[in-house]
Amino acid sequence: MRILFASAEVAPFAKVGGLGDVAGSLPKSIKELGNDIRVIMPLWGCIDKDKYNLQDVPGSTVNLKLDKKDISVSLKQAKLPDSDVIVYFIVNNEYFGSLKEVYPKNCDAKVEQERFLVFGIGALKLMEKVSFKPNIIHCNDWHTANIPVYLKNSKNHLNFYSNSLVLFSIHNLAYQGIYGKEILDFANINTEKAFTPDGLEFFGDINWMKGAIVYSDQINAVSKTYANEIQVPEFGEGLDGLLELRNYKLTGILNGIDYKIWNPATDNLIQSNYSTEDLTGKKECKKALQKKFKLDQKSSIPLLGIVSRLVDQKGLDLLAEIADDLKNTDLQLIILGTGDEKYEKIFKKLNKNTDNIKSLIGYDNNLAHQIYAGCDMFLMPSRFEPCGLGQLIALRYGAVPVVRKTGGLADTVIDYYINNELGNGFIFDNYNSDDLLETINKAIKVFKNKKPWSHIVNNAMNSEFSWQKSALEYQNLYESLIKRR
DSSP states (O other): OEEEEEEOOOOTOOOSSSHHHHHHHHHHHHTTTOOOOEEEEEOOOOSTTTTTOOOEEETEEEEEEETTEEEEEEEEEEETTTTOOOOEEEEEEIIIITTTSSOOOOOOOHHHHHHHHHHHHHHHHHHHHHHOOOEEEEEESSTHHHHHHHHHHHHHHOGGGTTOOOEEEEOOOTTTOOOOTTTHHHHHHHHHHHHSSTTTTTTTTTEEHHHHHSSSSSSSSHHHHHHHHTTTTHTTTOOHHHHTTGGEEEEEOOOOBTTTTTTTOOOOOOOOOOTTTBOOOHHHHHHHHHHHHHHOOOOOOOOEEEEBBBBBGGGGHHHTTHHHHTTSOOOEEEEEEOOHHHHHHHHHHHHHOOSEEEEEOOOOOOHHHHHHHHHHHHOOOEEEEOOHHHHHHHTTOEEEEESSSHHHHHHHHHHHTTTTTTTOOOESSSSSSHHHHHHHHHHHHHSSSSSHHHHHHHHOOOOOOBBHHHHHHHHHHHHHHHHOO
């Protein structure tokens, strides 16, 4: 099969969150199954062209006529590290190259819409230019949602894609791409045809995520539980009714992680390597992490970690509510992340005024590895979590997850108190701070008993969430789409 995988971010070239990790890892495993998969993304200004040896694609220049504007795009290409997967980068300085961030905080709303339309429409035109005719176009989140909309509603003929099918993956339904219908003129999309209650129209505006759900051949959520959750009002973000109506084409496939990158036995970013056969190195990692954050270097104190975007979704309001309790509990907590100013201020203050809660505001990949390796437990009290990669990495590194039962967290963490034999973490159901604190205390109680704790750590590290299993599920989904045609 020939697959075009479209994503606004792709690790390691430009990564903001979990989408970048997925786009940088999943295509490798799909390629290993014998498919010709190629990734396409914008050439953002933050991408180091020399470091990744980006090369021009000769003869790839295309002139897009969008509304009354002439926009020139072309391609550079490289390969995903340690693979033969081709990555195409769409070159345009106005919409991509001049931006040093994938998602600038102060980006004008109209420019935000235009740049992702240039990405989506440009991707289609450029693949025709280089004669890569995909069987499947795999789109990811609202930034690429205009692709299935354009294919079904463009004023231009797109015979090149007459046999191409679209799979649209929802990584986070909370971000939908909502804007005024006037942007359809820029995109050369037939407004009369597309701007209807059964199409793009959403309370008087357009909604690209809605459009992708309507016009894609298949929809996928990044965990089975999330696929069910988004069909109810609590998690449906206003699209639950539509998703329930279209659930005949909605599936859930759990994300994975790259075990070549996330492997405590070979990770060169941590203090000492370790495995289930010998956990001595994990003790050294804990000591090193405690020392780095000027915490008491005691193995008997449970060390908890958080590596996260600091936003409401991640349950940080619950953590803030129990901060005083945690200050007076025999534990240590390290927080790494950046995000909403209110949470950055809270954790900076805790870092300054407490002896056992420390934080670093920002993102540091090396430190993230060290937190996973050095912590005894890993906190993810999320309000919702489509899949979550943090708990998958934590399991791999024997940092026992303490999570809320939602989305991918529910699909990957088994509560020790419900299943002693298979338990690999601790779960609470209700979204409130009392339940979070109670679950942390229950985990600490088990931590102080070496035998059951060793059993939980062993279960965690032996959990299997590599990309190979997920890639096979995607391949089966691609094949079923083609057979149904």
